[in-house]
Amino acid sequence: MAPSRDRRPGFSRRAQYSLFLTYILGIAGAVVGGVLLALSTFNPVAFNALRAAVAELTAPPAALLAGAGSQLASVPDAIASHFQVRSENRQLRARLNQARGALLAGRQAQIENARLRRLLVLRDRLPETIAAARIVSTSASSTRRFGLLNAGSFQGVADGQPVTGPEGLIGRVLYVGPDTARVLLITDPESVVPVRRTRDGRPALAAGRGDGLVDVRTIDTADGRFRPGDLFVTSGTGGIFVPGVPVARVLRAGTDSAPARPFARPDSLDVALVHRAFMPPPPAPPAPAPEPSPTPTPEP
């Protein structure tokens, strides 16, 4: 391709000035972009209303396509499962026989647990489901990991509420629009979830890595190694996540931190439940009303 000579304005003053102006505007655009970038780096919530408004427009077509896509994607699954059914059936029967004893013990423990809780008059907060909706899209071209949920403040979703899927914890609501909500997935590099190990209740933090895994990190100084296969569930510390939701399984051994694979796979995200924040921070105290100036009460 020959170099274009069209940008050379010739001797026309008007053409020269207008070309100069486009470059000024271009540089101004870059400067404004830099300022916005600084603003959104130091105050990440600054432009959430704008983003929510745009998400409001992009969510409905994505929701339609997601419905059609999941039905199409289920066809090969259905074919494959048809051929596996017999061998799987045999395996499951064997496993059921093995598990019968454990199930009996578990039932006994559950009943005893309920009795002891009644005895203690423990005040429990039950996880209350606010909305069930689809995750219609994720940030597919960015290094951040966000999801777009097809339910918003009209359905009662609010900032900070935990989002769980059928397999485990998905993330928490970052900001809401009227009909959509942006979800910070647990694999996002900025996400941290307090968890505990199911085996011994050892507390830890599950921090997102950005590559589809989470890092489980120790928070206590006690000696404890992470072993492959360790299961972690939410602990409820911090008051956002409902305790007991499966989060991740450790992949490789580690002492201070170990990579773990989340149970809710972001590439199979489909239906999600939004729960009320486990124990939300108390509302800010109301501003003190101005004292009315004392008026002299007439003596009777």
Next chain:
Amino acid sequence: MTLPARPLFQEPLPPGRARLLPWASVLAGSLATTLPWNASLGLLPPLGLLLMLAWRLLAPLSLRVWAPALLGLFDDLVSGQPLGSAMLLWTLAFFLVEALEARSGMRDFAQSWAIAAVAIALVLAGGRLFASPLSAYVDGVLVLQIILSVLLFPAAARLVAWIDLKRAR
């Protein structure tokens, strides 16, 4: 890359629509990230950026110098990057192409592709620096995304050439 010429006697698009087409195609490319990919990794090439670079390299007058700032603002709003990141980086990529073009004479498509590859790599790496902390394990994914995007550039260029054929007078 030879495309069939417009049939004889077919009218080109009216100038308003002809000026709108590059903008509309780049905005549509940005919107591709809002489709239900349900990806666990950010591997989707930034289609808006690819189309914008293709427009700049194949039809230099189709987008003004101030266009990438507005197009980047829209891309930031839908992509999940911090607001202003694409606005800044796309404009800088535009100026980079401008500078390279001012110093090169005749250019074939391979050279255009190389320029686009440099711009894509710089924009994606800059976006990663702005969006995620340095400790995040996203660099391997980022390299894959850059490779995919560079490989997809000829397709974007082909699409742009096809649209440009309808548009040119």
